[in-house]
Structures are given as C-alpha cells and as structure tokens.
Amino acid sequence: MDLKVPEQERHFREEVRAFLNESLTPEILEAGRKTTSVFAPVKEVMAWQRLLHAKGWAAPHWPKEYGGTGWSVGQRAVFAEELVRAEAPPLIPMGLQMCGPCLIGFGTEEQKAHYLPRILSGEDIWCQGYSEPGAGSDLASLKTFAESDGDDYVINGTKIWTTYAHHANRMFLLVRTRRDGKPQAGITFLLLDMNTPGITVDPIVGLDEVPEQCQVFFDNVRVPKRNRVGEENDGWTVAKYLLTFERGGQDYAPALGVQLQRLKQIAARQTTAGGGSLREDPVWAHKVAACESEVLALSFTEKRIKSALSAGKDPGALSSMTKILGTELQQRVTELGIETLGSQALVWQPQALVPGGDEAPLGPEYALTAMASYLNARACSIYGGSNEVQRGIIAKAVLGL
Missing domain, CATH: 1.10.540.10 (Acyl-CoA dehydrogenase/oxidase, N-terminal domain)
Structure with a gap:
C-alpha cells in the first residue's frame, strides 16, 4: 500500500x-x-x-x-x-456499513436488487438483531427460535440493545433454527420487515437520557424464507462476515485526530493553578502526545484493512485489533476532555443537546457534549463484541493460543 x-x-x-x-x-x-x-x-x-x-x-x-x-x-x-x-x-451504520456489505457478499441477486438501492437512498433504515438478554458477547448461546412452517419461519423470542429499532423499518437478525449439535451450527440469518405483526419494540433510555437502544419482542412473527441470507443453519458464517465490517469498517483514527486537535485549542483557553495555559502544562502535553502517537499507528492499520477489503481479502484479526485500539483510545480521549475542561464538563444539560431546542448551554458551547461523550464512550469497548472477546480472537488467530 x-x-x-x-x-x-x-x-x-x-x-x-x-x-x-x-x-x-x-x-x-x-x-x-x-x-x-x-x-x-x-x-x-x-x-x-x-x-x-x-x-x-x-x-x-x-x-x-x-x-x-x-x-x-x-x-x-x-x-x-x-x-x-x-x-x-x-x-446510521447498520444498513450502509453492515447489512449492505453483507448482502453484497452473501445475498441473492434478488435481495441485492431489492435492498441495496433502498439502503443507499435511506428508504430503509436497518437495525441489528443479535444480542439477547442471555447472549451478548457469547452470541452463539442465543435462544430466539425460528420454526419452519411451509414457506415461512415463525419467530419467537427477544433481542436486546437493538440500536434504533424504534426508528427502523427493517432488521437483520440471527435466530436459532436447530437446537441440537454445536450451537454455532444451528443459527440462521434473516431479514425482516419491522411492521410485521407480532413485533413489539420497547426503547431503553441511556445514561445520557437518550433512547438509542431497545428491546424487541417476537410473538409468532412470520418471515418468508426468501428473506434468509445464506443457507439454513449456516447463519454463523454470514454473521462473522458481517462482524468484519462492523469492527473493521469504521474509521476511528480520523475522528480521534480531529478531537485531539480541538482539545489542544480548548486547552489553550484553560489556565492552570500557576496561571499558565493548560496546553503548555508538561503532564497534559505528554498525555496528548501519547494519544496522538497511538492514533497515528491506528490510522496506518485502518488503511491496511481498507486496502485488504478493496482487494477482496479478509483482514482477519486486524479488524479485532482496530476495534480494541479505536474504542479504548476513544475512551482515553473523552477522559482527557473531561480533565481538560475541569468543572465546565460537569454541567449536565441533556435538553440542550436536542437539535432545534430552545435551551442554551450554561457554560461554553464546546463543553456541552463532553460529559455525554464520556458516558457514551464507556460502552464502545463492549458493543460490537467486547474487547475481551477481540483479544481472544487475536490470541487464537495470530498467536495460535
């Protein structure tokens, strides 16, 4: 490259x-x-x-x-x-970054012709039905079951942490279609219409008072078998392919680099106890420099992944590596943001974060998002497969452990 x-x-x-x-x-x-x-x-x-x-x-x-x-x-x-x-x-990444590439890799020609233009235009908004109350990082233990009934599957069960399910009109999900044998061998990948009878969506309000995630319940929900992606009981193969795009399809480095530059600008306005600029404080400057060096290394790895995907290759464990580095750096940068702003970051105004709202920030506008960003970043090392799971993948695939 x-x-x-x-x-x-x-x-x-x-x-x-x-x-x-x-x-x-x-x-x-x-x-x-x-x-x-x-x-x-x-x-x-x-x-x-x-x-x-x-x-x-x-x-x-x-x-x-x-x-x-x-x-x-x-x-x-x-x-x-x-x-x-x-x-x-x-x-919103579920359609453009996950379902779309997955359909390009595994979908039928009819599925591609129908869904891909609608994903691009935004006519369809997708959500991801993977996690369940008892199946998060251990996704193979999922229990939502799809029983074969003629030309349909009949789904019963529940999914949780389903981001934007209350806005989506489509879902891609994993269901169990066989209870015996190896757990991974009895899973099927389906596409469904969220307006199908029997689906109930219950939003979950997060720490930032925003309902992003939801729990979704399925009560005898019928899904045509033509909406299956890949073969029955081989949905684990499709799911692993999709997770490559969820973990390695996101560019962390560009955003992190810009965030660090903005923190430098904010630090230039902040004064230390000695009366100098926080940006000139050697301890603070060392923390920023350490983050910048790791962001630079991450950017090269992300480019290697994009190069591999462009050539039709599987980046393999590199996707897990960037997921670990990107999310943990995101957490460090948001922590540094709180440290940089000090008491200005403690103002909690969720209503001022609503676009078009009338509530003005109590402090400087650049401090408004600091605490909510910090809180949201706590979850980024968990979703998309926890970072502990990603380290296990690297240990197995790269180190042979």
Whole structure:
C-alpha cells in the first residue's frame, strides 16, 4: 500500500471541502455538533444521507457496481477526515456499513436488487438483531427460535440493545433454527420487515437520557424464507462476515485526530493553578502526545484493512485489533476532555443537546457534549463484541493460543 499523498488526492480534498461547505445545512451541522455517540439524531442524519446519495457518496466503501464511489483507500480516508472536520453527523451504520456489505457478499441477486438501492437512498433504515438478554458477547448461546412452517419461519423470542429499532423499518437478525449439535451450527440469518405483526419494540433510555437502544419482542412473527441470507443453519458464517465490517469498517483514527486537535485549542483557553495555559502544562502535553502517537499507528492499520477489503481479502484479526485500539483510545480521549475542561464538563444539560431546542448551554458551547461523550464512550469497548472477546480472537488467530 502506497502511503504517499498523490496530487489528485489533494485536489480531491478540496472537492470534498467545497461539497461539504455547500451542502451541510445549519440543521444538519447542529445535529453533528451535538452528536455524542456513534448515532446522530435520525431526522437530520437521514436528510444528510439523502444529500450524499444524490451526490453518489453515501457508501464510499461499497463496490462501484453496487453504488459505491470507486475511490482509493487514500481518498476514503480523506473523505472520513473531512466529514469529522466539518462536524457532519455520522450516518446510521447498520444498513450502509453492515447489512449492505453483507448482502453484497452473501445475498441473492434478488435481495441485492431489492435492498441495496433502498439502503443507499435511506428508504430503509436497518437495525441489528443479535444480542439477547442471555447472549451478548457469547452470541452463539442465543435462544430466539425460528420454526419452519411451509414457506415461512415463525419467530419467537427477544433481542436486546437493538440500536434504533424504534426508528427502523427493517432488521437483520440471527435466530436459532436447530437446537441440537454445536450451537454455532444451528443459527440462521434473516431479514425482516419491522411492521410485521407480532413485533413489539420497547426503547431503553441511556445514561445520557437518550433512547438509542431497545428491546424487541417476537410473538409468532412470520418471515418468508426468501428473506434468509445464506443457507439454513449456516447463519454463523454470514454473521462473522458481517462482524468484519462492523469492527473493521469504521474509521476511528480520523475522528480521534480531529478531537485531539480541538482539545489542544480548548486547552489553550484553560489556565492552570500557576496561571499558565493548560496546553503548555508538561503532564497534559505528554498525555496528548501519547494519544496522538497511538492514533497515528491506528490510522496506518485502518488503511491496511481498507486496502485488504478493496482487494477482496479478509483482514482477519486486524479488524479485532482496530476495534480494541479505536474504542479504548476513544475512551482515553473523552477522559482527557473531561480533565481538560475541569468543572465546565460537569454541567449536565441533556435538553440542550436536542437539535432545534430552545435551551442554551450554561457554560461554553464546546463543553456541552463532553460529559455525554464520556458516558457514551464507556460502552464502545463492549458493543460490537467486547474487547475481551477481540483479544481472544487475536490470541487464537495470530498467536495460535
């Protein structure tokens, strides 16, 4: 992989910046500034996806024949970085980053033709039905059962921590279709319409007072067998493929780099007990430098993953590595944000984080999101497969333990 920045990529950065300056409305920008997790307010983020889709930029990592951009790994890195710099809200990942690539890899031609254009346009909003009350990191222990009945499956059970299920009209999920034998060998991957009779969605309010996750209940929910992805009882293979994109399809480094630059700017305004600038404090500066060096290393690894995916290769344990490094660095950076702001970070105003709301921040606007971002970052080393599980994958796949 060539890490030099060619001249055309410099021009590309200018093109991206011009598009963002022209296209990001005040409402979308406000949603981006007030986003404190990987999920932005739905109304504004879907408006942003429609603008990107009209430009042909909604799914840069998809193959061009399915609506991708055909960009190089370097161009995609530039695009990700400029999105963060412009404070654009992140797109909802379940369709674009997970279900879409999974269908490209395992879906039938009919499934691709039907679902992929709707994912790109935002006509379908997807949620992920994986975790259950007794099956989180140990996903193979899931119990939600789908019984075969003619041309349908009949589903009974429950899923939990189902992000944005209360906004989604589609779900991809894992169900058990066989109870005997090895647990992984009795799982099937299905697609379903969230408006199907028998589905109940119960939102869960988080520490930041935002209902992002939900519990979903299935009571004799009928799903056509044509909505199965892959073979019956072989959904574990499909699920592992999808998790490669969930763990390795996200760029952590661009956002982390921009966040650290903003922390430097904030620190320049903060004074220490001795009257000097916090940015000049050697202890604080050492912490920032340590984070910056690790973000740089992470960015190279993410580019290696993108290069492998672009060549049709499986990045394997690299996806687990970036998931560990990216989420733990995110936690460290949000902790450093709290340390940098001091008492200014203690103001708790969840209503001021609502786009279009009337409540003004009590302190500086740049401090408004610090505490909510810190709280949300506590979960990032758990979702998508806990970091302990990722270390186990690396130990097995790389070290042979």
